[in-house]
Amino acid sequence: MARFLAGRLLRAFITLFLVVTFAFVVLRLSGDPAQIIMGADAPHEAVAAFRQAWGLDKSLWEQYLGYVGSIFTGDLGRSMRDGRPAAALVAERIPATLALTIPALFLKLGLGIPAGIYAALHRNSAIDRVVMLVAVAGFTIPSFVLGLLLVLVFAVQLGWLPSGGQESWRHAILPVITLGIGGAAVLARFTRSAMLEVLGQPYIRTASAKGVPWRRVVSGHAAPNAAIPTVTIIGFMFGSLIAGAVVVESVFSWPGVGRLMVVAVANRDLAVVQCVLLLVSFTMVAANFTVDLLYGLIDPRLRTGAQGGH
């Protein structure tokens, strides 16, 4: 078990290191923050002073080593736009994003898993086809299109809900639905596939032949064994809680981490972008790490390295 954990931790560390390095290099090679933030009209001496003040006049290596070193001391830098700590700026926006993504996650789980199981248990029935048709539609319609469609219907035509902003819980309904439908569709498809695969296994037939009630076969044998691929997807969804709403936040003018990210990238506000990326990659890595651990709990073979069938 210790070796299993050590391997996963090393992989997580390497992933974080690669994300940090990649973001650092790409951001610095794709636009000069001094020119973008100061504006094209700023005098050369002001731009030079800006570069010096922010260490942009140093070599890329020096900047990189300084940045990595400061991460280890817990200093994620300051925003070049307004001088505030990047971590504070990002932290301010996290509650707004979670206010969308957590309810959306519950919506995905609450709709997607039951729909997938139901469709699998009624394979090739009319209900199965309808569920899968809706799932394919939900999966393929881009979130910005779905969001605008929902706004047109529920805000513009019916006038039931606000079209955007963040002033009350009612403002969150349409963005949560927009986020939730796509994820629920993905979960429904994966759950159905996993359930169908498991339901075709010999041990399911054996359990049924032994007279185990069908409901118990499904809940005690099929569902747990179908959980591994579904848990993987749910892990990704947990990982995207912080940055999974970039497009939806723009469509609904929701001031969360996604909006902050878009503005910071456009302005090459390096510390803020890097802080968001670090946070996103950390949550993604942490979610994957947790999923790896859950694999071990769900399937002892993965924990012990044992092979063989049931």
Add this chain to the structure above:
Amino acid sequence: MLRRTLLASPAAIALPLAAPAFAQADTRPVLTVAVQKISNSNTLEPPREQSNVGFRLSGLFSETLIGTNWTGDLSAKPELATGWRRIDERTLEFQLRPDVKLHDGRVMSAEDIAFSLGAERLYGSGEGNAGRGVLAGATGKEPPGDVVAAARRSFPGFERIEAVDETTIRFVNRVPDLTLEGRMAQNVGAIFSREAFRAAESWLAWARRPVGTGPYRVGEYRPDTSLMLEAHDEYWGGRPPARRIRVLEVPEVSSRINGLVAGEFDFACDIPPDQIGTVERHPRFEVLGSAINNIRIICFDTIHPTLRNPLVRRAMAHAVDRRTIVDALWAGRTEVPKGLQLESFGQMHVGEHETPRFDVAEAKRLLREAGYRGEPIPYRLLNNYYTGQVPTAQILQEMWRAAGLNVQIEMRENWSQVNEPGPNRAVRDWSCTAVFADPVATLVRAMGPNGELQRSGEWKNEEFNRLCGVLETGTDPGARRAAHARMLNIIEREDPGYLVLHQAATFTAKRRDIAWRAPRGWPLDFRAGNLGFRA
């Protein structure tokens, strides 16, 4: 009389306001305005926000000594000064409006003027500090480098402010300047409270809540999200018609339109021309707007091997059918100006100057004469930073192709990438705002020796630069006009540094039952007299 005509009448706006507004203070409505962006820099200090984004809102909470008639002919009008006169070619004397209340409750004084136009707010403590201040993470009051740069560009000859008496001040320039009146109307010179600045804990805190004299005072500002402006009931120009203005940042145009139609917004700014019909299909809404004091141009990099030859640049200017672009992409709702100038320049407008005519045969002849053999000409393009920028570029590319020019569009993400010097920098988009009604605001400010075009190394002309001096410090109106005419000829015809496309236009969608006149520029005006609510 048509409803539209009624709305265009100042009386129609003034009358419905007055009665209900004074009868019951708290019944004034809250106005919600959706904009694409509230502030690029996350501050509200005008010199820090020298773009359409900042120009749009700054007039709501701050004012200058000399104002601009934005809903009329763009002429100068008294604002915080009731009058002004020339003492000499370097000195302008202002009679201050009495009893103007600042948002902190104090009466505006000569000290506030001296502070607002002086070093403490605009120029900082010295050259060595340029670029420091808030942008470098400091917490002091030193203005950031871009504020200093904007101030120096706006008032390049500023020497000092003299207080003659409590209600009279003088702006003294180092050199003669006939454009001082125009310069004083720029929002960089807005007047703020000296005491409030000194009481603020940092420059950033100040810049996010500047204390001015405008009809609305800054309330809560949430960067990238919203700005609340509260009515300044002691405003010298009359009690504001709205109790509060909620400015909301809504980046997507479809979301702004949806919010308007759903009844959540009263105004939606930055409506592209192709969406005007979409809005006006709803009988409760209309779109107002027109050509403004900003001109779209295409810049040439004369270092590029192909564009080094002025004949190629002249051919490019002749190959463009500007009218077709205006009709196709702007629904005909803007103008093709006579070069980089506006009629509001008055005597300085060179009426006999014309943009190079659309003439494909002439373009082909010039290219033959230049020995052009189809060498590629890169065109660095941003994704719709300007309204209709990408479709305009695609149309231009086809027009140039028709004349035999091989222009290759290269998409870029930001201005830094567009402006980056190199062998493949040749053609790019730009726009030029006449921040005051004189060619100094266009040709000298943008194209002169200290303007962006020359500082970036894209273009230079010795004769043009000499004439910049005549425009800037000359005192003979006739000589200045002649210099302007010659400069236009040089930079648009003989040795093109850019080609003029058309005037920009801005369109604002609004509820029809709100009486309001659209500005002929970026600034929104929600003062009494330009905003009214029908019962």
